[in-house]
Amino acid sequence: MSGIFITMEGPDGSGKSTQIELLKDYLSEKGYDIIVTREPGGTQISEKIRQIILDKENEKMSDMTELMLYVAARAQLVDEVIKPALDKNQVVISDRFVDSSAVYQGIARGLGTKLVYEMNQYAISRMPDITFLLDLDAKEGIKRKKHQAALDRLELEKLSFHEKVVEGYRSLAQEQDRIVLIDATLPKETIFERIISVLQERKIMK
Numbered sequence: 001m002s003g004i005f006i007t008m009e010g011p012d013g014s015g016k017s018t019q020i021e022l023l024k025d026y027l028s029e030k031g032y033d034i035i036v037t038r039e040p041g042g043t044q045i046s047e048k049i050r051q052i053i054l055d056k057e058n059e060k061m062s063d064m065t066e067l068m069l070y071v072a073a074r075a076q077l078v079d080e081v082i083k084p085a086l087d088k089n090q091v092v093i094s095d096r097f098v099d100s101s102a103v104y105q106g107i108a109r110g111l112g113t114k115l116v117y118e119m120n121q122y123a124i125s126r127m128p129d130i131t132f133l134l135d136l137d138a139k140e141g142i143k144r145k146k147h148q149a150a151l152d153r154l155e156l157e158k159l160s161f162h163e164k165v166v167e168g169y170r171s172l173a174q175e176q177d178r179i180v181l182i183d184a185t186l187p188k189e190t191i192f193e194r195i196i197s198v199l200q201e202r203k204i205m206k
């Protein structure tokens with residue numbers, strides 16, 4: 001196994017991109033060769049799939065179609081970006097990955113996490129080495145997002161959907177040691193310090 005694979009998860013508005021930027025700068029300064037990517041997207045084909053998924057006009061999309069589109073976008077991203085980078089010993093930081101599908105499609109849409117992880121086996125060559133979950137109550141996340149530009153199809157879901165997402169993430173973190181939960185209401189510097197210390201404690205980086 002080569003390279004380091006780090007994923008950042010959390011509900012909409014939890015501050016993932018801020019932490020990814022901080023981590024990228026920190027690791028670059030330490031001399032690591034880093035690639036940052038995001039899901040759904042990260043390649044030309046995956047970005048096209050992303051547009052279909054998030055299009056507000058696609059109200060009729062079935063839950064299974066939605067899951068398969070996320071998995072398709074992921075398969076392309078893994079083959080085109082993530083796997084080659086890890087093979088070259090790079091550090092890959094992904095804004096969302098398979099756990100997003102487990103929570104949004106598996107738990108919030110109700111398809112079941114077992115089915116979601118099983119389907120993803122065909123798309124991903126390896127699980128992340130570590131996953132940070134920025135934990136934030138649904139109401140707070142929505143409040144933060146409302147200040148941003150137009151909301152997409154997923155963001156327009158009811159509060160109960162976003163509450164299931166938050167609860168789903170918390171239960172995944174309890175079940176899997178790989179997923180480290182951090183309170184997203186803490187100051188961003190404190191969150192970042194925690195991320196660095198976990199990476200060191202778990203000997204993922206020096």
Ligand code: TYD
Pocket residue numbers: 011012013038039040054070095096097098100101102104105152154155
């Ligand atoms: P994105 O627009 O990148 O939102 P954010 O900035 O909050 O990360 O993500 C698009 C939406 O797609 C987001 O609401 C979460 C959802 N999503 C899934 O439902 N399943 C998935 O597998 C992934 C990767 C994302």
